[in-house]
Structures are given as structure tokens and as C-alpha cells.
Amino acid sequence: ELGLYQHYMQKEIFEQPQALADTLQGIEDFSPRIFGENAQAVFETVDSILILACGTSYYAGLTAKYWLEAKAGIPVNVEIASEYRYRSSVPNPNTLVLTITQSGETADTLAALRHAKEQGMAHTLTICNVATSAMVRECELAYITRAGVEIGVASTKAFTTQLAGLFLLTLVFARLRGRLNPQQEADYLRELRHLPAAISAVLALEPQIIAWAESFSRYENALFLGRGLHYPIALEGALKLKEISYIHAEAYPAGELKHGPLALVTEQMPVVTVAPRDDLLDKLKSNMQEVRARGGQLFVFADSDTHIHSEPGIHVIRLPENYGVLSPLLHVVALQLLAYHAALVRGTDVDKPRNLAKSVTVE
Numbered sequence: 001e002l003g004l005y006q007h008y009m010q011k012e013i014f015e016q017p018q019a020l021a022d023t024l025q026g027i028e029d030f031s032p033r034i035f036g037e038n039a040q041a042v043f044e045t046v047d048s049i050l051i052l053a054c055g056t057s058y059y060a061g062l063t064a065k066y067w068l069e070a071k072a073g074i075p076v077n078v079e080i081a082s083e084y085r086y087r088s089s090v091p092n093p094n095t096l097v098l099t100i101t102q103s104g105e106t107a108d109t110l111a112a113l114r115h116a117k118e119q120g121m122a123h124t125l126t127i128c129n130v131a132t133s134a135m136v137r138e139c140e141l142a143y144i145t146r147a148g149v150e151i152g153v154a155s156t157k158a159f160t161t162q163l164a165g166l167f168l169l170t171l172v173f174a175r176l177r178g179r180l181n182p183q184q185e186a187d188y189l190r191e192l193r194h195l196p197a198a199i200s201a202v203l204a205l206e207p208q209i210i211a212w213a214e215s216f217s218r219y220e221n222a223l224f225l226g227r228g229l230h231y232p233i234a235l236e237g238a239l240k241l242k243e244i245s246y247i248h249a250e251a252y253p254a255g256e257l258k259h260g261p262l263a264l265v266t267e268q269m270p271v272v273t274v275a276p277r278d279d280l281l282d283k284l285k286s287n288m289q290e291v292r293a294r295g296g297q298l299f300v301f302a303d304s305d306t307h308i309h310s311e312p313g314i315h316v317i318r319l320p321e322n323y324g325v326l327s328p329l330l331h332v333v334a335l336q337l338l339a340y341h342a343a344l345v346r347g348t349d350v351d352k353p354r355n356l357a358k359s360v361t362v363e
């Protein structure tokens, strides 16, 4: 079953172009109905979105907040399901409760959904990879990602397909709220259709990432930095690394460096930076200077437009394309490969990391 691959995780990383193509199959007739029969009426009623999820799925939610607020102008809150379910919050019956879950069986996410419903929030949508799951049964609306079965405990292809679903949701809300003209919509849909090819080009960077993994795997700690849309991607990269290589990793929005974590930076601290060309790149570059000034080793994932070059202490891998607002889907693939190859060098059980289960069906 593994074919040419050494682990399910590696296979699943490489299946992402196909998983995206399968998930995006239905966009030829793009309309609110891809989220369910009644979706348009529900989406026209709600005034905000509350996203509930755990782990990697929560990071997909954080990314979606940037998209939905910037492109559709709808306010979004994102909460960790295990916190939300026990918190006294202020229910808003006009909120769309959106759960994100690969398995559809995560106990905390299901409990958070039920808690929201008990508080009178009746509009519910899930983005889920398992059509027969409890989550799909319990939500009014559903969007089924087509990642296929994910066996590796560390989530990879489920995450990128969730992002694709969330971007489609952004386009639907943007259209319904009059924020998207047909030309812009067609452009975004074209970029979505090109994603499988764009991701394949990132996968082709594997040899360069393997070359980094050897030195990277010697560290016991790592910092991940990103800004804006790429802060959640830094969080996801750090989670992947700690889960499977057991290297302690933390992610920060780069602007927070001087508010604390800069104290950790020495020659012994690798700092992985997600640095595509975007509005915040100049800010990020000055954050990188702060790291270099303290001797930190920078491992930078740039892109074709970034203008950052390798020099002593600064290692750069350049993604072949700048992918604008969809760039998180490309950068996360590079971070998955870095975590995978660092773990391989360390000889850990990549598909079944210690102490973790694929589906967390108990609290």
C-alpha cells in the first residue's frame, strides 16, 4: 500500500495535489449549494462566524479568519473546542457555528457543537473529511473534503483540503455580501484549480529540504515565525515538528519577538521563517534582523518574489511561485516536509508518534 513511500505521512504529503483536485472537483458550478441545500438562506441570515476545532483543524480555522474578514467582511471568532465547551460565553443566535474536523469524531469538537446548540445557536456547518461521521449527522450544513483516508497520525492532506473548503466558503460569503465581482471570482477559482500543480512544484523542493533536515535535526528547540495569514502556518509547522520529531517548537507572530521570545535566541536556536512576499514582508525582514543580531540561525521559506538571499546564518529555500492569498496552502507543504525529514533523521516512529492517537474520541 505504501508503494514507493517509506511512511504513510510521506505518502499523504505527496497525495496533496490529488486530494486538492478531488476536493475542488465540484467548483465548476460554484454556488452556495456546495455547502448544502439550505446554505444560501442560512448564510444570508448570519452576521458572524464562530469556528470551533482542535489541533491542526484549529489552525485551519485561524487561517480562515484572515480570509473571511478580509475578503467577505464578516466577523470571525476561532476557539479551541475544549476551551469553548466549558466557558461561559455570550451566545449569538445569528452566528454560524462552523466546526472543522478531519475525522468528524473528535470528542471535544462534538461537545463544543452541542454546547453551542444548547445555547440557542442553530445555524451549524461542518467542514469534515468523513461523510458518515457524527459531526456531519449533527450539523445542519456540511462540506465534505475529499482528502481520502488519512492514516498518519500527523494531519497533512486533511489540513490543505480544509483550507480549500474554507477558501470556497470565503468566496461564497464574499459573493453574497457583494464584495466580489464576477471577474475576481473567476480569478480566484482559476487559482484554486491551479493549486494541485503549484503544490507539486513545492513537493519538488524535497531534496533541498532533506539537505536542511540533517543539521536541523540536531537542535532540541526551534522557533517558527510568520505574520498575518502565515502566522497560523507557523503554528502548524511547529506542531508538525514537535509531534513527529519531538523537537520542542514554538510559533510566534514575528511582531511578538521583542515582547519575550527574543530572550531565547542564541546560536543554538534555529528560527524557521515563513516569508512569502506580502504586505508584511518588510516588517518580517526587520524581525529577522533581530534574530540574526543575536546569532540565531534563520531557515527561511521565501518565494519567487521575496528578495532574501542565503548568506552565513541565513538559509533560504525559495518556493517557485508567489501565491498571494492562497500562499498558506503552499508554505505549509514545505513545513510538513521539514518536520517529516527532521523526524526521519532522528529515527522516530513518524506514523505513530508516542502518546498520540489518530482520532481523539475521548476527552
Ligand code: F6R
Residues within 6 Å of the ligand: 054, 055, 056, 057, 058, 100, 101, 102, 103, 104, 105, 106, 109, 153, 154, 155, 156, 239, 240, 243, 358, 359, 360
Ligand atoms: C495534528 C493532528 C491533530 C488533529 C486534532 C483534531 O497533526 O492531527 O491536532 O488535527 O486532533 O482532529 P480532527 O480534525 O479529526 O477533529
